[in-house]
Amino acid sequence: MTIEVDPDWWKSLFDEVYLITDARSVDDDRVTRQEISIFTTLIPLQPHERILDLCGGHGRHSMELYSRGFVDCTVLDYSRPLIDIGKNNAAEKGYAVSFIQGDARHTPLDSATFDHVLILGNSLGYIADPDADLLILKECGRLLRPQGWLLLDVTDGKSVRKKISPQAWHQVGDDIVVCRQREVNKGIISAREMVLSKSRGMIRDKTYRIRLYGEDDLVALARSAGFDGIQVHTNTSAMKCSDDVGCMNHRLVVSARKP
Numbered sequence: 049m050t051i052e053v054d055p056d057w058w059k060s061l062f063d064e065v066y067l068i069t070d071a072r073s074v075d076d077d078r079v080t081r082q083e084i085s086i087f088t089t090l091i092p093l094q095p096h097e098r099i100l101d102l103c104g105g106h107g108r109h110s111m112e113l114y115s116r117g118f119v120d121c122t123v124l125d126y127s128r129p130l131i132d133i134g135k136n137n138a139a140e141k142g143y144a145v146s147f148i149q150g151d152a153r154h155t156p157l158d159s160a161t162f163d164h165v166l167i168l169g170n171s172l173g174y175i176a177d178p179d180a181d182l183l184i185l186k187e188c189g190r191l192l193r194p195q196g197w198l199l200l201d202v203t204d205g206k207s208v209r210k211k212i213s214p215q216a217w218h219q220v221g222d223d224i225v226v227c228r229q230r231e232v233n234k235g236i237i238s239a240r241e242m243v244l245s246k247s248r249g250m251i252r253d254k255t256y257r258i259r260l261y262g263e264d265d266l267v268a269l270a271r272s273a274g275f276d277g278i279q280v281h282t283n284t285s286a287m288k289c290s291d292d293v294g295c296m297n298h299r300l301v302v303s304a305r306k307p
């Protein structure tokens with residue numbers, strides 16, 4: 049690999065600039081609405097149930113769920129900037145969504161208190177330690193009530209390996225250009241992202257690295273974390289555009305239950 053990456057990249061990448069660079073997938077209400085319409089057909093969510101949106105970023109899925117009457121949503125994310133943006137958005141709309149900053153591997157939340165844990169928008173595979181995602185799923189198991197549901201929505205590694213181009217760029221509004229350089233090696237994608245503002249100059253030059261999952265890997269991970277009733281759902285991406293939106297056009301969704 050020629051792209052060098054700080055193993056702690058995920059602790060600082062997710063901020064206001066990410067909401068611009070990834071706006072096509074994570075800051076487009078139409079996409080979020082479609083995703084929630086798909087996800088709500090895959091697990092039996094009931095309006096009164098407790099839902100944890102783990103690694104939930106600025107809480108777009110919880111906000112959409114709340115607007116549909118799912119009134120007990122908690123968002124937990126490592127990123128302080130995204131948690132603050134989510135809190136402000138919720139306050140502006142008058143939505144009683146809870147936002148908590150924390151690490152998904154070890155949350156401060158009580159055991160067996162959630163009916164559903166959702167990990168959406170490709171939020172696994174960031175931490176260099178190969179056991180980190182297993183720790184996250186074991187934490188989901190601790191937080192769920194018996195018979196509670198886990199829903200994982202990640203990029204489809206097989207499809208990304210086949211289709212992603214080594215270079216991509218796109219423009220955001222009149223001012224911002226986002227350029228990405230990528231390499232895929234041994235099931236891991238490394239990328240350099242340069243963000244140029246025509247008015248302010250270079251506003252980002254960062255690298256990141258994400259572990260890619262195939263169907264079998266995800267099923268094995270959920271099983272190792274103690275889940276059963278594991279089902280894989282393909283063709284679930286709400287991103288039907290032909291643009292190269294990084295890892296986000298090709299998705300794999302897994303549902304599973306705590307025994």
Ligand SMILES: C[S@@+](CC[C@H](N)C(=O)[O-])C[C@H]1O[C@@H](n2cnc3c(N)ncnc32)[C@H](O)[C@@H]1O
Binds near residue numbers: 170
């Ligand atoms: C691509 S974003 C998706 C956010 C959100 N789920 C969405 O779809 O808009 C991935 C998120 O995972 C969070 N994340 C990654 N690893 C985490 C960890 N160990 N603990 C908490 N949050 C984490 C990041 O901070 C980031 O907000």
